[in-house]
Amino acid sequence: MSVPASASGQGRQGRRVPSLVLLVVLVALWLIAASFRLLLLPSATSLLAEHTVNDRLSALDHAQLVEVAERGRAFVMGAEGVTLPAGDDGRTAFPSDVVGHMEDVRDVLCAVRLAAVAIMVLLLVVAVYVWRRAGRKALGLGLLVGAVAAVAATLLFVALGALNFNALFAAMHQLFFAEGTWVFAEDSLLICAYPLGFWIGMGATWALLLLLASALVALLGIVLRRR
Secondary structure (H helix, E strand, O other), rough: OOOHHHHHHHHHHHHHHHHHHHHHHHHHHHHHHHHHHHOOOHHHHHHHHHOOOOOOOOOOOOHHHHHHHHHHHHHHOOOOOOOOOOOOOOOOEHHHHHHHHHHHHHHHHHHHHHHHHHHHHHHHHHHHHHHHHOOOHHHHHHHHHHHHHHHHHHHHHHHHHHHHHHHHHHHHHHHOOOOOOOOOOOOOOHHOOHHHHHHHHHHHHHHHHHHHHHHOOOOOOOHHHOO
């Protein structure tokens, strides 16, 4: 007994939907992860620290605070041989509770890097599958919609930050760190090296990088659909 062509086509279309949805999700996640990785380059931290460190409250001068900010970035990124300026005086060094928090940050970023690699590998596999099974136009659609989803996430992030950045900042920390392990005195070395302005700048830079990366992926998706 033969199957009508229309029914066969609908069956293939139904099987394509889950792979396309997965492609969209992976594209959005990869864009978020890739832009975040760019955000952690030394140049980004140094540039933001240069304009935001709080030398007014700190016991260290401007240049020393910028150096501390970069050493902290290198430490949490797991750079070999990098140590923190540890000591008992919280205004000139990192006490044990601060060092513990930085170690927690390093562990989180390590997990994020591993997750990003897994997302990238899975994305390549799914992209090839969609290309072979559904064609380049379907792949282009997945890239385009995934980029739009990433932009939507960016705009939501920006809107939440504009409404109440302190609440957003606290919520993100509560998501990854134990209560009470990430609150420090305003004049501590950690807060002077990474004041609120630094994190606002990081958030804005991340949003910009994500929007640019999403635009490139969306453009690729459009090209694939129109060729």
